[in-house]
Amino acid sequence: MEVSPSVRQSVAVVGLGGIGGGAAACLHLAGRHDITACARRPLDRLTFEYEGRDTDVPLRALTDPGQAAPVDWVLLCTKAHETPSAAAWLTRLCRPRTRVVVFQNGIDHEARVAPLAHGAGVVPAIVYYNGERLAADRVRLRRVGEHELTVPDDADGAAFAALMQGTPLRVLCSPDFLTLKWRKLLLNAVANPISALVLQRQIVFRRADVHALSLDVLKEAVSVARADGAQLAEDEAERTMEKLLTIAPEIGTSMYLDRLAGRPFEVEALTGAVVATAERHGIATPLNRMLLTLLRAISEAAEAERDNASARADA
Template sequence: MKHQNPVTIAVVGLGAIGGVIAGSLAALGRYDVTVCVRTPIDRLVVERPDDTVDISIRALTDAADAEPVDWVLLCTKAHQTPMVAEWLTRLCGPRTRVAVLQNGIGHAERLAPFIGTATVVPTIVYYNGERLAPDRMRFRRAGQYELAVRDDVNGQAFASLIEGTPMRVLRSADFVTLAWRKLLINIVANPITALTLQRQAVFRREGIKALCVAVLEEATVVGRADGAQLADDEATQILATLLTYPADAGTSMYFDRLAGRPLEVETLTGAVVACGERFGIPTPLNRMLLVLLQAISDAA
């Protein structure tokens, strides 16, 4: 059924990921886009590879002012989900779709307590975003696609929503494998940059490459047990992908540590360790990284 009015979209979490996609959707001019923020803004600037978006934007700072929308794009860190519970409750109705643009696995289970009968659309994010100011973001490509979804009716609806933006969407029948492959990237990219306080140039070091492969090989055993169809040389493939990213690009965990914020460690490295425990698979390297990152996060 066609909408008589513009499709309504609420973006919850205006960090690097949320800011980029909010600006790109608003620039299309065919949607009613609202951003849900702590710091009020009236414009949003997104620096993209081929142009710069500079557009007025509607911002809400109080969840009490929110009403149900057609789409919620949840772009907070995964561990921050309970902090935006009131936003989700107010924005979600029976016909709402919630695209979860968060790291990790288990998107639907994480959202279930907060969205009532709304529909979860698990989404994998591949693009690199950087928050330069509360109202200014930088978008950089990091592969063949910017986003991935299941190839079902909800994934197709999300792909249609994004159509016309610079975001390329992959639809896949094997979302579990895609989710694990993204998780594998995150369990080396985020911890290593956060622990060394270096951007992605650090992955050009031979010792770091060897460490990454060992961490990844350990995690791929867990991923296969969880149903992911991972190749025998998955670890080296993931490292090769990581080395295609710009050397001066940061990661979300790197930026969080610089800012003294808690780290998204439980959803990434913690997910591998927890899944390993569930299947009785030892994960000593990932557990070591988890302990170190937890100490940093707790101090923050």
């Protein structure tokens, strides 16, 4: 269904972290749609930091899914492993006419979200902008490429691009979404695991030995991506490492930052997706499998520790 950009629509943003906070602020400031923020903690405004300027953004925010009503669009902006915890929001927000745009890393957006979406359409999105929740009420958005979001080149993708018109978030509708989502996964599936395991920022990839290991991890993942239908270059692994080295050495990946903070992280959506796809295609990926085992051990211990802490707080 083609949607005219002039039609006012209702949009719920679930998860007000770096990515969701930035998207909610951009949509609110464009003023063309009605935005509801769905968060775990009360919030009535955000300071939005963009291009060196601070803008005060008042928000209508809910913390109780029971108060939410069906909307035209849901922007699901939790981390991938937090998706199940957003089920109560999706139950209240989704109807078959709703579309849920999944602003998450990984390649399995539809499989992850469709079972929770009550017949709503699921639109996978690749996120390229950098969003950082600097404080409970402050978010910074940085544009780092030619587009901030990529979606498939179909009717829902076009409707989403129309929805975002007038915001700083430029949407590319791609006829080869599969290749682009794998390209993004390749970068994530090497940068996140290694930086989280060694607890170092991007600077660690400047080491010759870590660079060589990263290339081997990537070559495994590239063969899996190709088997899955991604149209990748002969030297895709080398190109991915070149791209990784353009990231400033002091930047920390999200998995590194999550580990530093003792939080569980996106293991299954990244390395887990590479290994699961490899298994489907009968491809051996010993390095990625080893990374997966180690990351699961760390992330699941963090989750258990968090659960114990909340049980102690409730006692």
